[in-house]
Amino acid sequence: MLELQNLCFQVSDDADTQKEIIRDVSLTFEDHAFIAITGPNGGGKSTLAKLIMGMERPTSGRILYNGRDITQMNITERAGLGISFAFQQPVRFKGIKVSDLIRLAAGEKIQFPSICDYLSKVGLCARDYVNRDVDASLSGGELKRIEIATIIARNTPLSVFDEPEAGIDLWSFNNLIQVFEEMHRETENSLIIISHQERILNIADEIVVLAEGAVQARGQRKDILPELLKGTESCKYFQR
Numbered sequence: 001m002l003e004l005q006n007l008c009f010q011v012s013d014d015a016d017t018q019k020e021i022i023r024d025v026s027l028t029f030e031d032h033a034f035i036a037i038t039g040p041n042g043g044g045k046s047t048l049a050k051l052i053m054g055m056e057r058p059t060s061g062r063i064l065y066n067g068r069d070i071t072q073m074n075i076t077e078r079a080g081l082g083i084s085f086a087f088q089q090p091v092r093f094k095g096i097k098v099s100d101l102i103r104l105a106a107g108e109k110i111q112f113p114s115i116c117d118y119l120s121k122v123g124l125c126a127r128d129y130v131n132r133d134v135d136a137s138l139s140g141g142e143l144k145r146i147e148i149a150t151i152i153a154r155n156t157p158l159s160v161f162d163e164p165e166a167g168i169d170l171w172s173f174n175n176l177i178q179v180f181e182e183m184h185r186e187t188e189n190s191l192i193i194i195s196h197q198e199r200i201l202n203i204a205d206e207i208v209v210l211a212e213g214a215v216q217a218r219g220q221r222k223d224i225l226p227e228l229l230k231g232t233e234s235c236k237y238f239q240r
C-alpha cells in the first residue's frame with residue numbers, strides 16, 4: 001500500500017518567489033489498485049509521479065510504502081522496494097541493446113522467446129528490435145513502447161506510468177490498453193497511470209483528478225468519468 005500524507009512541493013523561481021506545485025496532497029493507493037490520475041496541463045501530475053518515484057523530494061509531508069517511510073529514499077532504493085516508473089519522456093541508453101534492457105528488467109536469465117513476448121505485447125516485432133541500441137536512432141514512440149515492455153518484464157508490486165499514450169500510434173495504443181488490463185487481471189500488482197486519454201480512464205477502477213496542484217476529486221470511475229466528460233467549462237472539478 002502506498003500512502004501520500006500531506007505532500008507539498010514548492011520551487012523558487014529566479015526572483016526567489018515560491019511557487020507551490022503540489023498542495024497538501026493526501027492519497028492512499030491500496031494493493032491491486034488500478035488508478036488513473038488525470039487533470040489539466042500543468043496541474044501537477046508529473047510532479048506527483050516524480051515525488052512517488054523519488055526524483056523530487058517533497059517540501060513537506062510523508063510517503064509511506066507498505067508502512068515504511070520512504071520519503072527520503074532515492075529512486076534506486078525505491079526501485080529496490082518494487083516500485084517501477086515509466087517516464088513521460090523515456091531515457092536513452094547509448095551502448096545498451098533492447099534485449100539487454102529487457103533482460104536487466106526481468107532480473108533473471110530469460111531467453112529470446114520471452115524477450116520477444118514482452119516486445120510483442122507492446123506491438124513491436126521482436127526480430128526488428130532486439131539487437132537495436134536504445135539510443136537516438138529509436139523514434140519517440142518506439143522508445144516509449146520499449147520502456148513499457150521493460151516495466152512489464154520487471155513485474156513489480158507497483159508501477160507508475162506517466163502518460164503512456166504520448167507518442168504512441170493508434171494501433172499500438174489498442175495493444176497498450178490490453179496490456180494494462182492484462183497486468184491488472186493477471187497479477188496482484190498495482191498500477192497508477194497518469195493520462196489524458198479517455199480510453200485509459202475507462203479501464204481504471206478509480207480516478208484521481210489533480211488540478212492546480214491539489215486533489216479535486218477521487219472516486220470510482222463510474223462516479224468521476226461522466227463529470228469529467230462534461231468538459232472544463234461545466235465540470236464541477238474545475239470550477240473555482
Ligand SMILES: Nc1ncnc2c1ncn2[C@@H]1O[C@H](COP(=O)(O)OP(=O)(O)OP(=O)(O)O)[C@@H](O)[C@H]1O
Nearest residue numbers: 011012019021039040041042043044045046047048
Ligand atoms: N522544477 C520546477 N520549477 C518550476 N516550475 C515547475 C517545476 N516543475 C514543475 N513546474 C511547474 O509546475 C506545474 C506542474 O507541472 P507538471 O509537469 O507536474 O504538470 P502536469 O500535470 O504533469 O502537466 P501535463 O499534463 O502538461 O504533463 C507546471 O506549471 C510546471 O511548469
